[in-house]
Amino acid sequence: MQGSANLNVMIKAARLAGRSLVKDFREVENLQVSMKGAGDFVSKADISAEKIIRDELMEARPNYGWLAEEGGAAEGKDPTRRWIVDPLDGTTNFLHGLPHWAISIALEHKGEIVAGVVYDAAKDEMFYAEKGEGAWLNQSRLRVSGRSSMIECIFATGLPFGGRSDLPETLQDLARILPSCAGVRRFGSAALDLAYVAAGRYDGYWERSLNAWDIAAGLLIVREAGGMVGPVEGESILDSGSIVASNEPIFDKFNKLVKNT
Ligand code: IPD
Numbered sequence: 611m612q613g614s615a616n617l618n619v620m621i622k623a624a625r626l627a628g629r630s631l632v633k634d635f636r637e638v639e640n641l642q643v644s645m646k647g648a649g650d651f652v653s654k655a656d657i658s659a660e661k662i663i664r665d666e667l668m669e670a671r672p673n674y675g676w677l678a679e680e681g682g683a684a685e686g687k688d689p690t691r692r693w694i695v696d697p698l699d700g701t702t703n704f705l706h707g708l709p710h711w712a713i714s715i716a717l718e719h720k721g722e723i724v725a726g727v728v729y730d731a732a733k734d735e736m737f738y739a740e741k742g743e744g745a746w747l748n749q750s751r752l753r754v755s756g757r758s759s760m761i762e763c764i765f766a767t768g769l770p771f772g773g774r775s776d777l778p779e780t781l782q783d784l785a786r787i788l789p790s791c792a793g794v795r796r797f798g799s800a801a802l803d804l805a806y807v808a809a810g811r812y813d814g815y816w817e818r819s820l821n822a823w824d825i826a827a828g829l830l831i832v833r834e835a836g837g838m839v840g841p842v843e844g845e846s847i848l849d850s851g852s853i854v855a856s857n858e859p860i861f862d863k864f865n866k867l868v869k870n871t
Pocket residue numbers: 679696698699700701702768769797798799800801817819820824
C-alpha cells in the first residue's frame with residue numbers, strides 16, 4: 611500500500627522506537643524499573659521509546675496535539691489532530707522476557723482515528739491501516755477471520771492485574787463466554803490483541819478498563835480489515851476504555867454475550 615505522508619512518519623517512528631526496544635529487550639535484566647501502581651510497571655525502555663516517537667512525530671508535525679501513556683497530554687496549535695501513543699504495550703511481558711509486546715501509534719482527526727500502526731518489533735510485524743485504505747501486515751493485506759460458528763472461535767481478553775476494579779466483571783465474562791467458544795487467550799498486549807483480530811488469528815477480543823493509547827491504533831486496523839468494533843460500556847470506545855471487536859458474522863452474538871444482554 612502507498613501510505614500517506616502521515617502514515618509513513620508513523621511507520622518510521624515505530625521502526626526507530628522498535629530498534630531501541632529490541633536492544634533493551636536483549637538486556638532486560640539490567641533495566642531500571644519502577645511501579646506506577648499495583649502490578650503496573652514502567653521501565654527505562656518505555657520512556658526511551660516514547661521520547662524517540664515524540665521527537666520523530668513532533669519534528670514532522672509540530673502543530674499536532676499529543677497523548678501518550680508515560681508523558682501525558684499536550685494541546686497542539688492544530689486542535690483537530692492529535693497523536694495517541696503507547697510506546698510499549700505489554701510492558702509486563704517485556705520485563706519478563708516474553709517476546710509479545712508492541713508499539714502503538716494512532717492519529718486522531720476531529721475525534722476520529724484516521725491512521726494506526728501497531729509494530730511488533732521482536733517479530734518484525736508491522737500492522738497498519740488508514741481510514742478507507744484497508745489494513746496491512748508488512749506487505750500483505752489483512753482480513754478478519756470468516757468463522758461464523760461461536761464454538762469454533764478463539765477469543766482474546768485481558769485479565770485485570772493488581773488493583774484493577776474490573777476483576778468481578780471479567781470473571782463473570784469468562785464464566786459466560788468460555789462454554790460458548792473454542793478458547794480464550796490472554797497474551798498481554800491489547801494493541802496486538804486487536805491486530806490479531808484484524809489478521810484473523812483471533813476471531814474476537816474484548817476488554818474493559820483500558821486507555822485510549824492501548825486501543826486507538828488497533829481499532830482502526832480491525833475496522834479496515836473488515837471487522838467490527840464497539841464499546842462494552844457507554845457510547846464511545848476511547849472515552850469508556852472498553853472494547854469488543856470481532857469478525858462481522860459473529861459480532862452481534864459476541865457483542866451481546868460480552869455485554870450480557
Ligand atoms: C497493558 C496491556 C494489557 C492490558 C492492560 C494494559 P501496558 O498495557 O495492553 O494487555 O490488559 O490493561 O495496561 O501497560 O503494557 O502498556
